[in-house]
Amino acid sequence: MALEVLIFDVDGTLAETEEWHRHAFNAAFAAAGLGWHWDQALYGELLEVTGGKERIRHYAVTCGEAIDDDAIARLHAAKTTRYVASVEAGAITLRPGVSRLLHEAQAAGLRVAIATTTSPANVTALLRTTLGPEGPGLFACIGAGDMVAAKKPAPDIYRLVLDRLQVAPECCVAFEDTPNGLHAARGAGIPTVVTTSLYGGTAGFEDALIVVDGLGETDAPCRVLRGVPIDGPVLGVADLRRALRDASASRFRVTPE
Ligand code: XBP
Numbered sequence: 001m002a003l004e005v006l007i008f009d010v011d012g013t014l015a016e017t018e019e020w021h022r023h024a025f026n027a028a029f030a031a032a033g034l035g036w037h038w039d040q041a042l043y044g045e046l047l048e049v050t051g052g053k054e055r056i057r058h059y060a061v062t063c064g065e066a067i068d069d070d071a072i073a074r075l076h077a078a079k080t081t082r083y084v085a086s087v088e089a090g091a092i093t094l095r096p097g098v099s100r101l102l103h104e105a106q107a108a109g110l111r112v113a114i115a116t117t118t119s120p121a122n123v124t125a126l127l128r129t130t131l132g133p134e135g136p137g138l139f140a141c142i143g144a145g146d147m148v149a150a151k152k153p154a155p156d157i158y159r160l161v162l163d164r165l166q167v168a169p170e171c172c173v174a175f176e177d178t179p180n181g182l183h184a185a186r187g188a189g190i191p192t193v194v195t196t197s198l199y200g201g202t203a204g205f206e207d208a209l210i211v212v213d214g215l216g217e218t219d220a221p222c223r224v225l226r227g228v229p230i231d232g233p234v235l236g237v238a239d240l241r242r243a244l245r246d247a248s249a250s251r252f253r254v255t256p257e
Contacts, residue, residue, distance in 0.1 A: 001168065001170040001173045001243075001244070001248060002171060003110060003171060003172075003173060003240055003241050003244055004110060004111060004171040004235070005110060005111045005112070005113055005140070005160065005165055005166050005167050005171065005172040005173075006110055006111075006113070006172070006173055006175065006240070007093070007104050007112075007113045007114070007161055007172055007173070007174045007175070007185070007190065008098075008113070008114050008115070008174075008175045009114075009115065009116055009124065009174070009175060009176045009177060009178075009181045009185075010114060010122070010123055010144075011115035011116065011118050011177075011196065012128065012177035012178060012181075012197035012198065012199060012200050013095070013175050013176060013177045013181070014094055014095065014098055014114075015092050015093065015094050015095055015098070015130070016092070016197060016198050017042070017087075017118075017126070018047065018121075018197075018198065018199045019058035019083075019198070020083060020086045020091055021079075021083055021245050022038055022040070022041065022043045023051070023082075023086070024079045024080070024082040024083035024086065025038055025043075025052070025056075025079050026038055027079075027082045028045060028075055028076075028078040028079035028082060029075070030039065030183075031078060032078065034075075034077055036059070036063075038059075043199070044199055046059060047178070047199050047202040048180070050117040050151045050152045050153070050180055051070050051117050051151045052076050052079060052118075052120075053073065053076045054151065056072050056075055056076060057069075057072055060072075061132050063250045064202060065230075067124075067184040075159070076080035078179050080108070080119050080121055080122065081195055083122055084121055084122060084125045086127075087099045087125040087129050088118070088129055089101060090127070090129060092126060092129060092130070093127065093192075094130045094131075095195070095214055095215065096214050096215065096216060096217045096220050096222075097214055097215025097216045097217050097222065097235065098215060098218075099111070099130075099195055099218060100215070100234065101215050101235070101236065101237075102131075102138060103234055104237050105237055106129070106138065109238045110237065111140040111165060111167075112138060112139055112140065113139055113140050113142070113143070113161050113165060114139050114141070114142045114143060114144065114161075115143045115157045115158045115160075115161045115185070116142075116143070116144045116145070116146075116157070117145065117151045117152050117157065118144060118145060119144065119145040119146075119148075120142065120144040120145055120177075122144075123136075123142055123144050124136055124142075127139070137213065140165055141161050141164045141165050142232055143157045143158070143161040143164070147160060147162055151157055152180045152181055152183070153179075153180040153181075153183035153184050153187070154184060154187065155183075155184050155186075155187030155188035155254065156182065158174065158184055158185050158186075158187070158188035158190055158218075159188050162188060162190075168188070169188055169190045169191075170191070170244075170248065171256070172189040172190050172191070172237040173190070173191050173192070173193060173240050173243075173244060174191070174193070175192070175193050175194075175195060175207065176192055176193075176194055176195075177194065177195055177196065177197035177199075177200035177201075178197075178199070178200040178201070179204030179205065180205070180212070181200075182205055182207060182208055183207075184193055186207050187224075191209045191211055191243075191244055191247055192207070192208050192209055192213070193208065193209055193210050193211075193212065193217060193235070193240070193243075194208040194210070194211045194214070195212055195213070195214050196211065196213050196214075196225065202225065205226065208226065208227060209227055209228075209243050209244070209247055210224060210226065210227035210228060210230070210235070210239075211224070211226035211227055212224050212225060212235055213225060215235045216233055216234035216235055217234060218233055218234060220233075221233030221234065222234060222235055226254075227243070228242070228243050228246055239257055
């Protein structure tokens with residue numbers, strides 16, 4: 001099957017955003033007078049729960065604190081306002097190689113899309129700030145946040161993107177940074193590249209097509225941690241096409257959940 005679409009996760013994959021999410025959560029907690037503070041170690045554990053509202057609810061329950069859905073929604077809205085402000089202030093840049101691969105894909109006639117658990121406002125702010133006003137328009141589909149009820153590791157957000165683009169999973173490559181994200185993409189039958197990240201860890205990626213420490217730039221080569229070797233210092237469209245061809249011809253069977 002020929003490669004047609006690249007589908008990108010956002011947090012940890014397009015950009016190292018989770019520290020800014022964490023700061024925004026803590027600022028919203030402080031403004032609400034809650035004595036909650038998520039340090040890096042705790043946040044690394046809480047990231048097992050995808051979705052900010054779900055993460056707040058999970059944390060409140062583990063603390064034995066009662067908080068209703070309306071209060072969670074208000075708290076999460078305050079957090080999102082703070083996070084978007086950080087993004088729009090230019091605090092976050094795309095990871096090395098992301099802009100290069102997006103433009104290489106476009107030049108090769110591929111479509112690019114997004115499948116993320118984060119809120120749509122966060123995605124729009126990041127794409128506009130890092131890729132310019134037309135940034136969101138580069139993507140044929142942006143699947144985000146509450147567009148699906150079941151968030152990653154459920155495959156629903158990826159299935160929504162496949163459906164909207166009317167493309168077969170075998171003709172796509174997904175990019176993820178966590179085991180939850182890899183599980184979601186593979187559950188939708190999509191061959192997946194893992195780019196390891198600050199909070200994503202380096203384990204639990206056995207089902208990935210390739211595991212690299214990033215997409216790479218010519219002056220900042222990427223390192224292949226698992227999977228088929230790549231030609232040069234960066235992961236490009238030619239590498240993805242070859243990996244997809246080799247995978248479909250060998251062990252890597254695309255097996256939807
Ligand atoms: C990462 C998430 C999100 C962010 C916070 O999404 O799980 O919940 O941590 O953003 P992905 P929200 O890796 O799929 O991009 O507070 O808007 O959920």
